[in-house]
Amino acid sequence: MLVTENLTKLFDGFKALDGVSMKVDANSLTLIAGPNGSGKTTLINTICGFYKADGGHVFLNGEEITNMKPHEIRKRGIARTFQIPHPLKKLTVLENLLVAVAEHPGEKLLRCMRCSSWERAEADAVEKAFELLEFLELDALWDTEAYKLSGGQLKLLEVGRALMSDAKLIIMDEPLTGVNPKLAHCILEKLVELKKRTTFLIVEHRFEIVAAYVDRVFVMVNGRLADEKSEAFREVIRLLCFK
Ligand SMILES: Nc1ncnc2c1ncn2[C@@H]1O[C@H](COP(=O)(O)OP(=O)(O)OP(=O)(O)O)[C@@H](O)[C@H]1O
Numbered sequence: 001m002l003v004t005e006n007l008t009k010l011f012d013g014f015k016a017l018d019g020v021s022m023k024v025d026a027n028s029l030t031l032i033a034g035p036n037g038s039g040k041t042t043l044i045n046t047i048c049g050f051y052k053a054d055g056g057h058v059f060l061n062g063e064e065i066t067n068m069k070p071h072e073i074r075k076r077g078i079a080r081t082f083q084i085p086h087p088l089k090k091l092t093v094l095e096n097l098l099v100a101v102a103e104h105p106g107e108k109l110l111r112c113m114r115c116s117s118w119e120r121a122e123a124d125a126v127e128k129a130f131e132l133l134e135f136l137e138l139d140a141l142w143d144t145e146a147y148k149l150s151g152g153q154l155k156l157l158e159v160g161r162a163l164m165s166d167a168k169l170i171i172m173d174e175p176l177t178g179v180n181p182k183l184a185h186c187i188l189e190k191l192v193e194l195k196k197r198t199t200f201l202i203v204e205h206r207f208e209i210v211a212a213y214v215d216r217v218f219v220m221v222n223g224r225l226a227d228e229k230s231e232a233f234r235e236v237i238r239l240l241c242f243k
């Protein structure tokens with residue numbers, strides 16, 4: 001579903017991505033592991049158009065999306081979460097989820113003037129948002145502005161925003177940081193359930209939690225994907241199996 005070919009990103013000559021070629025299968029939960037600074041977030045940012053690639057290609061279901069603008073990539077079906085949460089700080093928790101709905105009919109100039117053309121969609125979105133907030137244990141905070149949330153709650157809000165979208169591919173950058181283990185397992189179980197219609201690519205360091213849910217693993221080292229025979233790759237597999 002997602003293919004990168006020889007993807008390269010330079011920062012002042014430093015190769016943060018050094019020819020990354022990967023394939024992510026549809027309806028899978030794929031993990032990207034790797035030490036701090038190995039290029040995992042840079043890979044996500046380059047796939048999603050937040051960074052301009054200096055070389056290589058990105059394809060989504062066969063269509064080249066390399067260096068498209070983030071909103072164009074979002075329209076094609078990729079939603080992402082951020083390692084450092086990016087909420088709309090002055091909007092409430094509920095509003096943050098509602099703005100994540102793609103292609104809301106009320107956003108069209110002519111349709112927004114006719115309530116009947118968007119009321120139903122909005123009511124459905126509110127219902128879905130409350131279901132997600134309850135699941136993420138954020139429902140009591142639905143009317144709280146995002147800037148008042150704790151670090152862990154902001155991470156959950158990111159997850160909620162991603163799950164509100166009907167994206168074909170959801171990429172999550174360390175979604176479980178600061179989330180209690182019980183809820184983290186519930187979130188991963190939910191992702192597994194949603195794999196029927198969505199594909200997940202996640203970066204996560206908490207192997208003891210993700211191990212049971214992952215279909216495939218890529219390991220990044222110094223901006224490259226580690227070979228499956230390499231010591232770095234085997235070490236990650238050992239840790240995942242051990243946990
Ligand atoms: N905007 C930037 N400008 C300059 N250098 C950057 C930028 N973003 C990332 N880097 C560098 O690129 C390398 C990869 O960083 P990246 O954030 O992708 O690593 P990571 O694998 O996500 O690490 P972590 O596990 O700590 O989140 C690091 O050396 C980092 O300092």
Ligand SMILES: [Mg+2]
Binds near residue numbers: 040041042083173
């Ligand atoms: Mg990172």
